[in-house]
Amino acid sequence: MDWPVDKSTTLLERAEIPEKSLRVPQLPDEPVSVVEASGAWVTANLSDLWMYRELLYFLTWRDLKVRYKQTVLGMAWALLQPLLMTMIFTIFLGRVVQVPSDNIPYPLFVYAGLLLWTFFSGAVTATGNSLVGNAPLITKVYFPRLIIPIAAITARLVDLGIAFLILAGMMIYYRAALTMQLLMVPPLVLLMVLLALGFGLWTSAVNVKYRDVGIALPVLIQLWMFASPVVYPLSLVPQRWQLAYSLNPVAGILEGFRSALFGKAFNWPTIILAAIFTLLLLVYATYAFRNRERVFADLI
């Protein structure tokens, strides 16, 4: 014998779910994505990146927004940072130590260097820590991980753009001659961006497993600055060391950048060397990143 109960009664009301409608979207014939263990060789998966391009925009925008949130001066810091540095170096190195500057007014000379260097160091630091800083996202949602370090770079690009406005103002103030060589500015800036991306990608991926990298990075960056012609010209380096010195890709790019701005002769070998180094680094870093990407969520 059975007790006469209404079996449909539970704590939750079944009636709340409405009848099925027929607005069912069509599924594609081919899978949108396939999940499986990736082989040893992985590529950059550009189509996936393209699908998530809006995320790149939003992460860049978030980085900018959060960085300048609760600051009184806001985006003005993007101008103030290199300007204040320029003042400090002009006073101490330009006036007191009298560092030569290839016959360019020292403030203009050092600002041009600091402009690119501030971008580079900021971008590398931000990128290197970007994956670890976004751990909650990485362990909870899928999207191409490459977006995170790339967004860290693009956020710094906005700062770079603003800092360029000041450079233009200074060039006019110091009556710097405008030459055809200015056309080399965009490719050289691009080279710097790619170098920062390559180096940042590699550091960010390694930093996921070995946090030592994140700690050592600021020290390395500081060292790198003094090993690069940021606040002094390449010509200050003794002749016999110049070749070894030029192996530093930042040196080649910075010197080329100044030559382009101030109409001096390009030192092509160093620029080409820097370009080759940058491209090789970028390819290797992308490979290393993609190769480690599969274990990010398990390690971070």
Add this chain to the structure above:
Amino acid sequence: MRNIITVENISKRYQIGTSHQSTGQSLREALNEFIKRPINRLRNNGYEADNEIWALKDINFAVEQGETIGIIGSNGAGKSTLLKVLSRITEPTTGRIELFGRVGSLLEVGTGFHPELTGRENIFLNGAVMGMKRSEITQKFDEIVAFSEIERFIDTPVKRYSSGMYMRLAFAVAAHLSPEVLIVDEVLAVGDASFQKKCLGKMGDVANEGRTVLFVSHNMAAIQVLCKRVVWLQQGKIAGEGETETVVKNYLGEGAVAAPERVWDDAAVISGNDRVRLRRACVRPVNGSANDNITIRTAFTFEFEYWNFEPDVHLSLSLHLYNDRGVMVFASVPVREPTWHGKAFPAGLFRSVCQVPGDLLNDGLHRALLLIVKNESEVLLRMEDALIFEVFDSVERRGNWHGKWPGTVRPDLDWTTEYLDGDLQKGPR
């Protein structure tokens, strides 16, 4: 209807012990391990297998478009790993999954939220994280705001939101902005009853729009309402798959070994974290021990002993009792507890006792879920099946009925009957 997800032979292996799952490894540790590994390998006769666990092993199933499929299983059965593999957060070790739609994720509601950004900004950011286009987000924006009931605060940074507002917004974003496949992991563990109801209703709508829902829950009542089909995982393998009612019944019957007393004295057994840790739990008749039977008439007590490692926190327990059909019989919190309620707990060992009167529960197996909650909002510890015990029937109260007594509870209610009138002429005849 076509399959939107097909899962073939998925397995996932984790290394335990040697690699650090939660923290980054420092170079020194890596070097150390590098030197020690060959030695360990010699010692273990070349086997490293003890360090491996298969979180998932040979999982096969398919999900149809528009289906709401439930995934059930006890803690550690591999549910979270399966979700992580499905949502491409982590790679499977072997096997293949074909996805015919974009998979959103609700692994933890509000994951992509940034505290400094406003509600409006977070909606767009979160949508982008889930792979939605800006136009799709804009289109759903008003609906999200309306669902979450935060119109007035939409331009306030979410760090100033109450936890309820945060939850509502997070669920609304996830449910509205998820692409073709929505993954819902135990969202119903939080929020008040009306909000939970709203969430369940929304999930039904999602399915009706032809979107697919993967619903993970320990709440069997919700599973039974929402899902026609469930997959039951046990130790990384599929223990059952098919029609909800059958599988849920098997799942609840499985491992139904009464555990009226449990002691966690081995630090290796997970009974907490670095903030609180359960030491002992027990259910026993008021004047007896855990070995004594509890009948439907018996008044009994729950006892929980736990370490608090963090000084100066307001701790509160939350006891949820479920019957053998997975229906929650009651939930109880110590709001009238006389000594410690509302006070700051120092670090140390505590015992909380809950008295349950007799003549309340129906017979059958009961499971107690225990939460230890900080400041009445943050769940520090969640222990499923903290206690499992049988409530035995009692012959005295059956009358002439010998079948299974229905009902979630079985109170002993007073009945009275009076003879009112003998004059049948007053009747409705």
